Amino acid sequence: MAKAKRIIWTVIKYFTLVLGAFISVLPVVVCVITAFKTPEEYASTNVMTMPQNWTYFTNFIEAWKQANMLLAFRNSLIILVCVLIGSILTGTMLAYVLNRFDFVGNGLIRNLFLFASLLPGIAMQVTVYQIMYTLGWINSLPGYIVLMCGTDVMSIYIFIQFFENLPTSLDESAIMEGCTYFGVFFRILLPLLKPAIITVMILKGVGTYNEYYTANLYLQDKNRYVTVATSLFKFTGPLGNQYNYICAGVIITMVPALIIFILCQKQIYSGLAQGAVKG
Amino acid sequence: MAREKSSFIRWIQSGKVNKRLCMITFMLFPLTLLVVFTYIPFLKMFQFSFYEMKYIGDREFVGWENYLEVFTREDCFQALKLSLYYIVASFIQLALALWFASILSFKTRGGGIFKGFMFFPYLVCGIAVGFIFKFFYTRGFVLDTILQWIGFNLDNLPYWLRDRSVNNISLAASSIWRYMGQNMVLFIGAIMSVDSTLYEAAAIDGANGWAKFRYIIFPSIKTIIVLNMILAISGSLSVFEPPYVITGGSFGTGTYFVVMNELAHESQKVGLASAMAIVLLGLIFIATMIQKFVEAYFLGTNGKEAIRYVRKQKKIEAQHAAQAAKGGR
Numbered sequence: 001m002a003k004a005k006r007i008i009w010t011v012i013k014y015f016t017l018v019l020g021a022f023i024s025v026l027p028v029v030v031c032v033i034t035a036f037k038t039p040e041e042y043a044s045t046n047v048m049t050m051p052q053n054w055t056y057f058t059n060f061i062e063a064w065k066q067a068n069m070l071l072a073f074r075n076s077l078i079i080l081v082c083v084l085i086g087s088i089l090t091g092t093m094l095a096y097v098l099n100r101f102d103f104v105g106n107g108l109i110r111n112l113f114l115f116a117s118l119l120p121g122i123a124m125q126v127t128v129y130q131i132m133y134t135l136g137w138i139n140s141l142p143g144y145i146v147l148m149c150g151t152d153v154m155s156i157y158i159f160i161q162f163f164e165n166l167p168t169s170l171d172e173s174a175i176m177e178g179c180t181y182f183g184v185f186f187r188i189l190l191p192l193l194k195p196a197i198i199t200v201m202i203l204k205g206v207g208t209y210n211e212y213y214t215a216n217l218y219l220q221d222k223n224r225y226v227t228v229a230t231s232l233f234k235f236t237g238p239l240g241n242q243y244n245y246i247c248a249g250v251i252i253t254m255v256p257a258l259i260i261f262i263l264c265q266k267q268i269y270s271g272l273a274q275g276a277v278k279g
Numbered sequence: 280m281a282r283e284k285s286s287f288i289r290w291i292q293s294g295k296v297n298k299r300l301c302m303i304t305f306m307l308f309p310l311t312l313l314v315v316f317t318y319i320p321f322l323k324m325f326q327f328s329f330y331e332m333k334y335i336g337d338r339e340f341v342g343w344e345n346y347l348e349v350f351t352r353e354d355c356f357q358a359l360k361l362s363l364y365y366i367v368a369s370f371i372q373l374a375l376a377l378w379f380a381s382i383l384s385f386k387t388r389g390g391g392i393f394k395g396f397m398f399f400p401y402l403v404c405g406i407a408v409g410f411i412f413k414f415f416y417t418r419g420f421v422l423d424t425i426l427q428w429i430g431f432n433l434d435n436l437p438y439w440l441r442d443r444s445v446n447n448i449s450l451a452a453s454s455i456w457r458y459m460g461q462n463m464v465l466f467i468g469a470i471m472s473v474d475s476t477l478y479e480a481a482a483i484d485g486a487n488g489w490a491k492f493r494y495i496i497f498p499s500i501k502t503i504i505v506l507n508m509i510l511a512i513s514g515s516l517s518v519f520e521p522p523y524v525i526t527g528g529s530f531g532t533g534t535y536f537v538v539m540n541e542l543a544h545e546s547q548k549v550g551l552a553s554a555m556a557i558v559l560l561g562l563i564f565i566a567t568m569i570q571k572f573v574e575a576y577f578l579g580t581n582g583k584e585a586i587r588y589v590r591k592q593k594k595i596e597a598q599h600a601a602q603a604a605k606g607g608r
Contacts (some may be wrong), residue, residue, distance in 0.1 A: 013387070014388075016378065016379070016382070018393075020396075024396050024397045024399065025399075027414075027415045027456070030412065030415070034414070038575070046424060047420045048424050048425075053371070072309075073314060090308050093305035093306070093309070095309075095551040109306075112318075114314065116317040118567055119560065120563065122539075122540065123560065124317065124554035124556075126320075126324065126325060126543045126552045126553055126556055127319075127320035127321075127548065128551075130334055131315065131316070133335075149312060152525050180301070181298055182297075182299050183485075194541065209402075210403075215517075217544065229406060229407075232406045232407060235410065245416070246410050247414065254403055257403065257404075258399070260545075261399060265395065269398075271469070273464065273468025273469070
């Protein structure tokens with residue numbers, strides 16, 4: 001009896017797992033299948049039919065050219081590197097001050113950031129747009145980068161949490177030996193923050209790479225400031241039904257994310273879990 | 280000159296000055312960003328909501344008219360009704376995530392692969408998700424083919440993205456597809472942080488799967504579940520991406536924010552859009568207050584005991600006291 005129960009349980013367990021995994025990959029797999037079909041094949045066969053030739057790369061080449069992917073990847077890389085450096089520096093510096101120094105307004109600043117996290121980003125863009133316009137930062141990579149550096153609360157919390165576990169005696173002994181506060185931060189604490197920095201890099205990196213809405217809004221000149229996420233926008237127009245090209249484009253944008261995912265699975269999982277505890 | 284300089288440097292390096300300088304330089308950039316991109320826009324939003332205006336050009340003060348319009352226009356406040364679909368979807372999503380997380384937290388053959396497959400959709404960028412699902416739901420394409428395999432007749436199947444009776448469900452389902460894995464990973468993290476000796480003890484006592492879930496897993500991740508349920512509500516009020524990237528808000532799928540985005544950036548009715556934003560901020564604020572209360576009541580925050588628990592304790596204490604008094608007599 002107990003054995004029968006166990007077998008049923010195991011069957012249910014694996015059945016749901018397989019079903020879940022199947023549904024998760026199906027939409028993407030169909031895209032891969034379609035991306036390898038010739039236009040004639042695409043028009044004449046069912047979407048679930050396998051392509052005749054798995055080495056037919058013309059769709060990818062065409063999508064790469066049509067969507068100006070080379071420029072898109074270059075822009076995305078520039079944005080990613082700058083935003084990561086910028087937001088990690090500002091995030092760690094702010095967390096350092098908030099955690100290590102006791103001053104009037106410390107609590108207030110924490111609450112200001114907390115309250116800011118309640119405001120939904122999309123709603124804010126109604127008026128942020130006007131500010132970006134006034135600053136002349138529409139269609140400007142540096143402007144967009146500064147906007148994206150805008151400190152998000154989650155990373156500040158991750159850093160503050162991490163600082164709490166670094167003993168203050170470290171700072172104090174360094175100060176005694178004549179080190180400045182800047183020195184303490186850059187020479188002693190920053191290197192110790194590495195695990196937290198990696199976590200934030202992953203979370204912020206995924207967010208920045210995938211950001212579509214604000215990139216579309218502030219980098220409107222698609223000929224010059226296209227990013228990987230917005231490059232697909234090209235396919236919404238007259239190409240809207242050519243799914244063999246579109247799917248190829250979609251796959252191209254997914255490849256970097258897939259590689260990063262396979263390489264840093266563990267860090268991504270633990271980073272997300274860490275962010276959730278306080279976020 | 281050299282001496283002056285060195286005394287200046289010494290002054291800079293002296294404890295107090297150095298501390299101040301460090302604080303100011305370190306906070307200058309983050310706080311400027313916060314003010315420029317959060318608080319100034321926030322205040323401007325209040326201001327704009329009382330005007331009829333475009334981004335450029337004249338503006339006219341109209342008082343509360345924009346707010347009136349938000350509540351009376353067909354496409355504004357009505358759009359909030361669509362949130363119900365997404366609230367239901369997010370509860371289904373949490374339930375699924377919890378189910379898979381409880382399975383995958385224990386030894387499972389191929390667990391890592393299942394986890395990876397289910398998590399990956401979270402890393403796909405928004406517009407790619409849009410194309411993937413446009414393709415998925417197109418008449419006669421992926422979903423229809425699969426349903427035909429199972430035995431459905433194509434003529435009886437609805438147009439998944441056009442038919443007003445199902446299209447919001449289709450969109451909400453795509454949102455489950457995208458975010459379930461992320462929820463699952465969060466739950467796995469929470470379950471893993473439970474002291475593993477508890478499970479070992481339970482196994483020795485012969486506890487079955489359900490007992491393990493009911494008495495060990497559930498209590499230890501209650502907090503994060505409640506938190507996610509409430510986040511789901513405020514998240515559902517502000518749903519934006521699924522309709523924005525898949526249908527563009529057509530065929531009655533335009534959620535509140537999709538309507539707002541269109542008003543602001545296409546029709547350039549900035550005042551009305553601002554009023555919409557303020558109204559929703561109010562709703563989210565209320566939802567958050569409720570969240571804080573629920574948290575304090577059931578779970579306790581900042582090291583304080585949960586209010587419910589404190590009351591229970593007090594009751595028990597009172598009972599003990601009463602019994603003691605009785606016994607004493």
